Structures are given as C-alpha cells and as structure tokens.
Amino acid sequence: MITQAQIPAVLDHPVYDTTGDKIGEAKHVFVDDVTGRPDWVSVKTGFFGAGESFVPIHEATVVEDHLEVPYPKGKVKEAPNVDVDAGGHLSAAEERRLYDYYGIRWDAARGQAGRPGGGDGDGGRARRPAGGRTGDDAMTRSEEQMHVGVEQREAGKARLRKYVVTEEVQQTIPLRHEEVTLEREPVTEANRDAALSGPEISEAEHEVTLHAEEPVVETRTTPVERVRLETEEVTDQETVRGQVRKERIEADLPDKETGTDR
DSSP, X not given: OOOGGGHHHXXXXXXXXXXXXXXXXXXXXXXXXXXXXXEEEEEEESTTOOEEEEEXXXXXXXXXXXXXXXXXXXXXXXXXXXXXXXXXXXOHHHHHHHHHHTTOOHHHHHHHHTOOXXXXXXXXXXXXXXXXXXXXXXXXXXXXXXXXOXXXXXXXXXXXXXXXXXXXXXXXXXOXXXXXXXXXXXXXXXXXXXHTSSOSSOOOOOOOOOOBOOOOOOOOOOOOOOOOOOOOOOOOOOOOOOXXXXXXXXOOOBOTXXXXXX
C-alpha cells in the first residue's frame, strides 16, 4: 500500500504488473474523503492512452520509478468502465462494482480501511482524486499531456545469397601455322653436284610436316571482390497526433450593481 507522501512519485509514472509487463501510466490516485488513504489508481492504457482503468492500490508497491500492482495486465485493461461525478468523486456503488470485478470482498475492504457502514447510503464513503478540492477556497485545474514514446520493432530482413550463372565470353587471339610454298631454282655451277648426286632417271617422293597452333581453353577461379551487409541508422521526422482533455474554470461572480450572479 502506498502512502499520501508517495502519491507524487506515482502520478504520470509507469504502472507494471507483477510479471514486469507495463500496463500504462498512472493518472489519478483516488483517496478516502475522510481518512485521505489512497484506495484506487486510474491507469491510462493503449498506445495513445485512450483508455483508463481503475486498479485497487491497497497491495500496490512503489518500485524505483514505477508502481507495481498484483493484477495481470489483461485483467486491468478489461476492468469495467466507471463514472466519476462532476466533483471528481468515485461513488460507493461504482467502487463496489470494481471490488466485485477484482474479487475483493466489500465488507473486508471496509474493515481494512477501518470505516463504519453508512455515509453515502451504499455502505461506504465516496473517493476523490488526490489533489482535488478538499473544502478550501482553491480549485485545482488539471489537464492531460500527451507523452509520445518510441518502441523498436523488426522492419525486415536483408541477406546475402551467392549463386552461379554461366555466361558466353569471347576473346580473339593470334594463331600461327605453316604453309608449303614451291620454290624452283636453276641448276648452276654452285648446285650442280647436289643436283647430279642421284640416278639420272628415277621416281622419288619427299614429305614435309606442317605445324599449326590451335586455341586451348581452360578456366581459373580468381577472387574479384568482397561483399558485405552493413546497417546505418537514419532518423525520419514523424508527426504523432492525439487528443488530450483540459479542465477550464469559470467563475460566476455577483453583479456589483444588482447583487445578482452574472
């Protein structure tokens, strides 16, 4: 159970369940009109805080910078909607409906608070928000403020994949080959002996081997580049819109000349 002194440390701070799951933000703490004892906390839930649920604060504890309540997040978010009157009070009838939802015995809750029966005709006293009007000459004006946070989510995946393709390539290279040419030379004194070295009349055959180059193709694997994936952080500007409620205070003042209200 929290105390009056701890209320400022609770308002507008996160509310968690016992498993560490955030439920929302604490917006109002309702206290007993007579004893001033904190009894309920209203929690803003949803992405923009569109919903507001009531949670018993009897067994809640303040842990560092947040409030921890002994109810699961889903239980709190599904709590029945209750009406708070124009004076900011939670009626005993609405309080009993909440006690029934959270499985708390009405008579046991009254006994823990040390309050007798009677008061507002339904077996208990009304609750007012901490910081509300308490009978002095001042009225507190409150307003909601929008707090926008960010959460990180997975936006996609990128991966590197290597596969093999076959391409046609061509390259022009020079190739050498031998060709036969026929040369005739007259018999002269210089070559006469070689020309007359054989028989005078005979058949003969002479063979010459020709050579030619031809292309030979082979492939070699050569590393050409390194490829990697890297991430970089880019900041975009995004406008978030929501609705907040603000209290306004008007004064009905008596007319100085007639003495009537205007």
